[in-house]
Amino acid sequence: MSKIWNYLNSPELVYKVQNFFGLERTKDDKIIIKNKFFYYLFIIGTELGDELFYGIFIPMCFFNLDGFIGRRFVFNWFINMYVGQALKEFFLTERPKAPAIKMQKKFSNEYSLPSTHAMSSPSIAVTIVYFALERYDVNLTICAILTVIWISVVSWSRVYLGMHSVLDLVLGFFLSAVLLTVVLPITNTIELFLATNVFSPIVLLTVTITAMVYFPRPSTRIFTRTKGDTTSIAAVFVGIELGHWLNYQMGYLDDSQVVLPLAVEFNNILNFIMRTVIGLLIAAASEFIGKLVAYSSLCAYYGEDKKKLKETPDSIDNTKKNFIDLTTNFLTYSFLGFCTLFVVHHIYSYFNIQRTSFYTEI
Numbered sequence: 001m002s003k004i005w006n007y008l009n010s011p012e013l014v015y016k017v018q019n020f021f022g023l024e025r026t027k028d029d030k031i032i033i034k035n036k037f038f039y040y041l042f043i044i045g046t047e048l049g050d051e052l053f054y055g056i057f058i059p060m061c062f063f064n065l066d067g068f069i070g071r072r073f074v075f076n077w078f079i080n081m082y083v084g085q086a087l088k089e090f091f092l093t094e095r096p097k098a099p100a101i102k103m104q105k106k107f108s109n110e111y112s113l114p115s116t117h118a119m120s121s122p123s124i125a126v127t128i129v130y131f132a133l134e135r136y137d138v139n140l141t142i143c144a145i146l147t148v149i150w151i152s153v154v155s156w157s158r159v160y161l162g163m164h165s166v167l168d169l170v171l172g173f174f175l176s177a178v179l180l181t182v183v184l185p186i187t188n189t190i191e192l193f194l195a196t197n198v199f200s201p202i203v204l205l206t207v208t209i210t211a212m213v214y215f216p217r218p219s220t221r222i223f224t225r226t227k228g229d230t231t232s233i234a235a236v237f238v239g240i241e242l243g244h245w246l247n248y249q250m251g252y253l254d255d256s257q258v259v260l261p262l263a264v265e266f267n268n269i270l271n272f273i274m275r276t277v278i279g280l281l282i283a284a285a286s287e288f289i290g291k292l293v294a295y296s297s298l299c300a301y302y303g304e305d306k307k308k309l310k311e312t313p314d315s316i317d318n319t320k321k322n323f324i325d326l327t328t329n330f331l332t333y334s335f336l337g338f339c340t341l342f343v344v345h346h347i348y349s350y351f352n353i354q355r356t357s358f359y360t361e362i
Contacts, residue, residue, distance in 0.1 A: 008167035009093075009113075014100035017159045017166065025101055038160070045157035046104070048150070049117035051229075056280070058236065059340050063279040064272055067341070067361035068135065071240060072187050073127040078237040079183055080123035080176050082211065084116040085230040087175075089216040095163060102162040110224045115164045118172030119179075121154035126180055127187075137261040194241045195248045195362055204241055208234050212330070223314045228329055235330045239337020246342050248362065255362045262357065271353040278351075279344050286339040290332035298324045 007013060015025075021042070022035025033039050047053055061070035093113035095102070102108065125147045132138050155173065158164040194200045212234055215227050247253050266272065299306040302320060309321055316322070348354035 005167065008170060009165045011096040011098060011100040011165070013166050014096045014159055014162060014164075017156075018101055018162065021160055023101055023103075023160065025099065031101055031103075041153060042157035042160040045153035046117065046161060046163075049120050049154045049157075051232075054236075055283070059279055059283045060276065062240075062340055063275045063344065064355070066132075066135070067244070067358060069128055069131045071191055071244060071361075072131050073124050074237050074240055075187060075191065076123045076127045076180065076183055077120055078233055080119040080179055081116055081233050082215075082230055083175060083179060084114050084119040084172060085226050086216050087114055088112070088116070089218045089224075089226055092218055092220060093168075096165050100162045104161045104163055107163065107225070109222065110226055111218075112164055113168050114172035114175055115155065115158050115168040116172065117158045117164075118151075118155040118169045119176040121151045122173065122176040122180060125150045127184065130184055135260060135262050136264065192362070195244055195253075198249070200245055201242055204238060208238050209330075212326075217316075223316050228326060231326050231329045232333045235333035236337045238330075239334035239339075240341050241337075242334070243338040243341025243343075243345075247345060252345070253359055253362050255360045258360045274351070274353050275348060275355075278347060278353075279340070282339055282344050282347070283336060286336045286343070287332060290335040291328060294328040294331040295324065298327055 018024075021038040022033060023039075024032045024034060026032060058070070058074060061067070061073075088111040091113045092111050095108060095110075095112045129138075129143045129147055132143065133140065151173075155169050159166060159169060194204060197203075212227075212231050215230060218224070244253075296306055299309060302324065304320065304324070309324065312318060312321055314321075345354065345358065348358075
């Protein structure tokens with residue numbers, strides 16, 4: 001068993017995979033890209049598991065697709081990412097070394113095992129398909145093919161770029177499969193509680209904040225962005241659920257007349273464009289305002305000069321900066337998630353461009 005583990009974790013195997021897809025290192029340490037198709041495919045693939053993609057795709061799901069499915073995949077995405085990020089800080093496995101070719105510097109100081117790209121891609125794709133089959137008349141075969149392609153491209157992009165070993169991918173995919181098997185069947189029950197129970201915000205905030213407070217702290221002295229990124233993910237989930245809860249409590253949502261399967265709403269391209277432009281502008285503005293107000297307020301409360309604090313080096317010993325940064329992340333992205341579900345809904349309603357199915361997506 002240890003031989004298999006070591007083989008899958010070896011940088012030599014990473015280099016073999018890179019060679020297979022057209023990457024080579026010359027004797028004078030230059031990198032040759034022999035296959036441009038795979039290069040661009042995996043560059044795109046790795047972005048499908050990064051913050052820019054999440055920042056566009058998640059709001060778009062609520063603006064123009066299906067909030068019922070959107071909340072459920074965000075919930076499963078948060079669970080998968082939290083477990084994956086926490087295990088990275090537990091295993092403390094370094095990124096692949098030579099002869100593997102490291103094509104990406106971003107996240108290079110973070111730990112490697114398991115691959116959160118290999119966990120997030122199934123958590124998103126499988127959850128979307130699982131609940132789309134519940135609500136829409138879609139072709140299972142086509143969905144399965146697209147899901148396999150999505151997961152494969154996103155996951156293998158990390159080996160191609162030299163950021164993960166094959167073992168990282170295998171363990172990440174296995175963990176995601178286990179989590180989805182356990183969580184998917186109870187997702188509807190949890191989401192219904194979060195939307196309808198009058199005390200759910202208290203439960204939601206208590207559980208989420210506790211989970212972040214007790215997020216594993218690595219035994220090494222190396223500073224990573226892992227906890228900060230996980231806090232942002234948790235905050236997006238919290239903000240979305242709070243916005244949805246308030247919509248329900250104010251009587252805007254009612255699914256009693258829903259007849260399945262539903263039809264996809266895509267009959268007014270002008271409304272689609274208006275929802276996209278207005279929604280993304282509000283999302284960007286809420287992030288900017290949230291960061292500005294939260295960071296400035298926290299610095300003022302603790303008597304810190306915000307410019308000087310930003311210039312101080314990132315370190316696990318810089319506790320005040322870490323606390324302010326993490327709290328800013330949580331407040332900012334909670335606000336962004338809340339605006340995505342609540343504020344945007346009211347603006348759409350004012351301009352009469354809201355999807356009619358939005359009011360039934362509990």
